[in-house]
Each structure stands twice: as structure tokens, then as C-alpha cells.
Amino acid sequence: MKKKLTIAAVVVGMAVTGATGVYAGSNFQQIKAALNYGIGIEVNGQAYTAKDANGKTMAPITYNGTTYLPVRAIGEALNTPIAYDAAASKVKIGSAGASSSSSSTSSVPPSTASSSSNVQRPQHIPADFPIPADAKVFDVIESSKDGVKSVVFSYLTKQSLDQLGNSYKQYFVSKGATKQSEEIRSDAFTIIDSGSTFSVTATGQPGTEDRQGYNEVNIIWQGQ
Structure with a gap:
């Protein structure tokens, strides 16, 4: 028992x-x-x-x-x-x-998330970090210490998971990823990469319950 x-x-x-x-x-x-x-x-x-x-x-x-x-x-x-x-x-x-409220943290359901023309990008994510134009960003947690920026966030999108996974794979390689663990399928992806200046975990899966019809992506990023 x-x-x-x-x-x-x-x-x-x-x-x-x-x-x-x-x-x-x-x-x-x-x-x-x-x-x-x-x-x-x-x-x-x-x-x-x-x-x-x-x-x-x-x-x-x-x-x-x-x-x-x-x-x-x-x-x-x-x-x-x-x-x-x-x-x-x-x-x-x-x-x-x-x-107490924090401008760096939000929980946004699909019906009230930002529109595709006004994606709310986390402040600590690199400017060229791939986030789809239709992304609805939520649950953002950010911090910075000793020049290292950290951010955890999620977003909902209509973009396909295999397309997203491959775009992240290519992006992290362009950033100098030397350690790579990547699995990309049509129904999910998991990427755990790191280089000399960053580490990242990115996962994607279909949304459930009130998020059905969307794909949900979760990002954990640390970088300079």
C-alpha cells in the first residue's frame, strides 16, 4: 500500500x-x-x-x-x-x-493572450530567438546574475511541432551548440543543447483541455 x-x-x-x-x-x-x-x-x-x-x-x-x-x-x-x-x-x-505582481510573470489563457502582431517576448531572451508570429506567451520567469540571463517561459502556437523543432535545432547550431540531445517528431519535440555561452531545453507537444488546437512549447534558456 x-x-x-x-x-x-x-x-x-x-x-x-x-x-x-x-x-x-x-x-x-x-x-x-x-x-x-x-x-x-x-x-x-x-x-x-x-x-x-x-x-x-x-x-x-x-x-x-x-x-x-x-x-x-x-x-x-x-x-x-x-x-x-x-x-x-x-x-x-x-x-x-x-x-504582488511582477511584469516578468504572466499566465495567459488562449482567449486573452497577445495577438500575432504584438507578441510579448521575454526581455532576457535573445532578440533573434525564434518565436512564432502567432505565439501567445505565458508563465514567464526571468532573472539575471553575474552577466548570465535566465528565462523560463511557455507559449501556444498553431505552427507545426516538427517545423518548430527543426527551426530550434538550426538556431542552436548557429549559436555554437556543442552538446546536443534532440528528438523531433510530428507530434512532439525535445531539444537539450548547450554551448560555451548558453544552455537550453525546449520541448513541444499538443495542447490539451482549453488549449486544444494549439501546440504548447516550453523553453528554459540561460545565456549571455
């Missing part, structure tokens, strides 16, 4: 996976952790399954004897607002966090 984890206090872990060893001064650090499918989650006496924005099940992560839960999913389960202050690099939990 699976163990039950009753949530009285939530220990929050935030991890970004991508190419490593590029920036000694970066805030990102690679760790070895395990997805722990043996731990169940119970919220107010009821079994709860954490899911991401696409409805995919998320497992707790165990690292050095501590269990980490996805903060946004747990916040939704507890009906507690979650906000990210990009300027302060701080996650805010509760009503105080909800009242």
Missing part, C-alpha cells in the same frame, strides 16, 4: 532541468533526485493527484531524504494563491503573494 503524506506544511522545491556545467556563477545547480511514485498525497482527508498545466500527473521528488512537492499544484489543491516575484527571485505563497 502506498504511503500517505498528509499536508500540514509543504516543503517546496523548484528545479529546472537543462544542460549543465556552462555557468559556474549560475543560480541553477544540477542534482540527482528521484521521482517518488510510492508516496501518495492527501489534502484535507481526501486523496489528491498533482497535475501540471497539461493535465499530466506529477510525482513527488525525493532528494537527500526530503520530499519536494510542486508548489503551484499544491497551492491549487489548498486554494492558496501562488505568485512569483521575478525581480526578487522569490516564490510568494498566500494572499500577500497574490496581491
Whole structure:
């Protein structure tokens, strides 16, 4: 029988996976952790399954004897607002966090996203970084330290996934990618590349639920 984890206090872990060893001064650090499918989650006496924005099940992560839960999913389960202050690099939990806004963070449904003539590009992404003209950008998190700019964001587009994947592959090669892990199909793509001045993870898959009819792309970028 699976163990039950009753949530009285939530220990929050935030991890970004991508190419490593590029920036000694970066805030990102690679760790070895395990997805722990043996731990169940119970919220107010009821079994709860954490899911991401696409409805995919998320497992707790165990690292050095501590269990980490996805903060946004747990916040939704507890009906507690979650906000990210990009300027302060701080996650805010509760009503105080909800009242604070950050120009670097947004969550935009398809019906209210920016039009194709006004794509909201993240500030820290290179000016020539490929983003489709019809992109609807959301969930942007940006930071900068020691000359290294980091940005995590997602966007929705009607552009085909294989076309997007190949355009990113060519772009990262032009930027000097020396380490490459790339899988590009008509229904999904995953690219994890790095060079002397950047590291990137780019994934794409069809949107689900209210994002059906769009393709969803997730980008994690670090660069100078």
C-alpha cells in the first residue's frame, strides 16, 4: 500500500532541468533526485493527484531524504494563491503573494493572450530567438546574475511541432551548440543543447483541455 503524506506544511522545491556545467556563477545547480511514485498525497482527508498545466500527473521528488512537492499544484489543491516575484527571485505563497505582481510573470489563457502582431517576448531572451508570429506567451520567469540571463517561459502556437523543432535545432547550431540531445517528431519535440555561452531545453507537444488546437512549447534558456 502506498504511503500517505498528509499536508500540514509543504516543503517546496523548484528545479529546472537543462544542460549543465556552462555557468559556474549560475543560480541553477544540477542534482540527482528521484521521482517518488510510492508516496501518495492527501489534502484535507481526501486523496489528491498533482497535475501540471497539461493535465499530466506529477510525482513527488525525493532528494537527500526530503520530499519536494510542486508548489503551484499544491497551492491549487489548498486554494492558496501562488505568485512569483521575478525581480526578487522569490516564490510568494498566500494572499500577500497574490496581491504582488511582477511584469516578468504572466499566465495567459488562449482567449486573452497577445495577438500575432504584438507578441510579448521575454526581455532576457535573445532578440533573434525564434518565436512564432502567432505565439501567445505565458508563465514567464526571468532573472539575471553575474552577466548570465535566465528565462523560463511557455507559449501556444498553431505552427507545426516538427517545423518548430527543426527551426530550434538550426538556431542552436548557429549559436555554437556543442552538446546536443534532440528528438523531433510530428507530434512532439525535445531539444537539450548547450554551448560555451548558453544552455537550453525546449520541448513541444499538443495542447490539451482549453488549449486544444494549439501546440504548447516550453523553453528554459540561460545565456549571455
